[in-house]
Every structure is written in structure tokens, then in C-alpha cells.
Amino acid sequence: MAENSIQVMVVEDEQEIRELMALHLLRQGYRVTECASAEEALTELSSKNFNLFVLDWMLPGLHGVDILDRIKAKNQNSSVLMVTAKTEPQDIVMGLERGADDYLTKPFNPSVLIARAKALLRRANPKPEEVIKDDSEIAIHGLKMNFKTYEVTYNNEPLHLTPSEFKLLGTLVQNHGVVLTREKLIENIQGEGISVVGRTIDTHVFGLRKKLGEWGDRIETIRGVGYRVKMENS
Missing domain, CATH: 3.40.50.2300 (Response regulator)
Structure with missing residues (x-):
């Protein structure tokens, strides 16, 4: 579960x-x-x-x-x-x-x-929810991310994300259902020439939602805490 x-x-x-x-x-x-x-x-x-x-x-x-x-x-x-x-x-x-x-x-x-x-x-022996993924790729509700080629598609249409947006989205989908604080997201996506501070996470999320269209509605804001990707079927 x-x-x-x-x-x-x-x-x-x-x-x-x-x-x-x-x-x-x-x-x-x-x-x-x-x-x-x-x-x-x-x-x-x-x-x-x-x-x-x-x-x-x-x-x-x-x-x-x-x-x-x-x-x-x-x-x-x-x-x-x-x-x-x-x-x-x-x-x-x-x-x-x-x-x-x-x-x-x-x-x-x-x-x-x-x-x-x-x-x-x-x-209660909970079972993990099925998400199609391997070491290099994850697919979830029509969204596919390839962590080797840095390609992202939604319903087979390519999406063009900035490096920060890609790392942010990747962190959220790899931890689907789990609430991640802004501090945790900053910690996970900084490095490799990417510098993220403070409320810029909110700006990146706003940009992601626009580029993802309807899939962006799955990125849920948890007031006072951070963000998570909802997993229920739409």
C-alpha cells in the first residue's frame, strides 16, 4: 500500500x-x-x-x-x-x-x-503501489521521464524543461505520494551548477504546472509544508 x-x-x-x-x-x-x-x-x-x-x-x-x-x-x-x-x-x-x-x-x-x-x-504488510520504472526511466499516468537522456514526455508529446524543473519533477515523481518540504526539494535539486534558494521552489513549481498542463494538477501544494504528487486516478 x-x-x-x-x-x-x-x-x-x-x-x-x-x-x-x-x-x-x-x-x-x-x-x-x-x-x-x-x-x-x-x-x-x-x-x-x-x-x-x-x-x-x-x-x-x-x-x-x-x-x-x-x-x-x-x-x-x-x-x-x-x-x-x-x-x-x-x-x-x-x-x-x-x-x-x-x-x-x-x-x-x-x-x-x-x-x-x-x-x-x-x-499490516502494506504493498507498494505499482509504478512502471527502472533505474533510468519512470512512467506514471502518461508522464514519462528518462533520467539518462533527460527527456520528458506527456502522452507521447515532448516537454521542454529547464534543468531545475527536470530535477524538481524527478524528485517529486520518484517520491510519489510523499510530502516533500521545500528544504528537502532544495537539498535534492541543488548541485551540478543549479542553485536554488528559498521560495524559488514555488516559482519552479508554478512553471512546471504550466508546462505539464492537466498533469500539473497532480502536483499538490501542502500548505505550510511543501509539495507532493497525487497518485489517484484522474
Whole structure:
């Protein structure tokens, strides 16, 4: 399963903590749904399936542990990471016995949160999304890039990109579905006579979108973070 097809629900009533979790998960390329209460989470459960739940225990109204059975009933192959300030051993045991797959106590380090989330998702044995590529060429939804000849075509029509545009597009498609920060993009495309600083990434993306036409709509802006290439069929 490709990162961009992984659905994650974050259930946390404290807005700053919820948004922090969502931001770090989003940077992994996951699709994140935020809920401020258990009741809101149950509503979302009826509309889509999720691969991972990041669930607070102490919530207004129903508590996180109160909906574990309903989460598991609706999403039998999903994983639940409980993130809570309840740190007593008996609380951890109760959370795990009620159906949580892992338990992380607050305050937490975001890198530990992501490591736990990835470990739970690996247990589900996700399969990578099929993209036709080899060491020198990648083809994705009509776009072909040859990294030996530096040729780019869309629906067999050649595109003329600048060196910076080629390296930027190549980085995005090789990391399809993953959100790349501007800093990461700068790091990947600098060198070989190419100098990129600051917001010039945005200028290059703007130019790419114009040259790519309808394919350019696949380059998604993630506000406050960077860019990624969407992979869903158009």
C-alpha cells in the first residue's frame, strides 16, 4: 500500500496536539482526518475506512477506550495507537486489553509517534503501489521521464524543461505520494551548477504546472509544508 493511500484518523480534543500529530503524519504522505471527539470519530467511521487510528483516551463525552470496540468492528484490519496522559501500568494494560495495538504516553516526541505509527502499519504488510520504472526511466499516468537522456514526455508529446524543473519533477515523481518540504526539494535539486534558494521552489513549481498542463494538477501544494504528487486516478 502506498503512503498516499494510507488513511489515518487522529482523535484528540486539544487542538495544538491534534494539529501537531496531523502535521507529522501528513509529512509521511498519509491522508489524515482530524477529530476533536469520540462522537465526531464515530461519524467519520461511517463514511470511510482507516488504516490507523491515533486515539486519545481522555476525551469530552465518550472516552477513547469507549469506542475501541466500534473502531475494530468497522475497521478489522486497522491499527490503533493510543496516545494519552494516563501513564499508570493498569491504564496501559486496560488500553491494550480493550483493543489498542500500541500505547504512547504524553508528553511524546513526534519522531517516536511516527516510528510507532510506521511499525503498526508495517504489521499490516502494506504493498507498494505499482509504478512502471527502472533505474533510468519512470512512467506514471502518461508522464514519462528518462533520467539518462533527460527527456520528458506527456502522452507521447515532448516537454521542454529547464534543468531545475527536470530535477524538481524527478524528485517529486520518484517520491510519489510523499510530502516533500521545500528544504528537502532544495537539498535534492541543488548541485551540478543549479542553485536554488528559498521560495524559488514555488516559482519552479508554478512553471512546471504550466508546462505539464492537466498533469500539473497532480502536483499538490501542502500548505505550510511543501509539495507532493497525487497518485489517484484522474
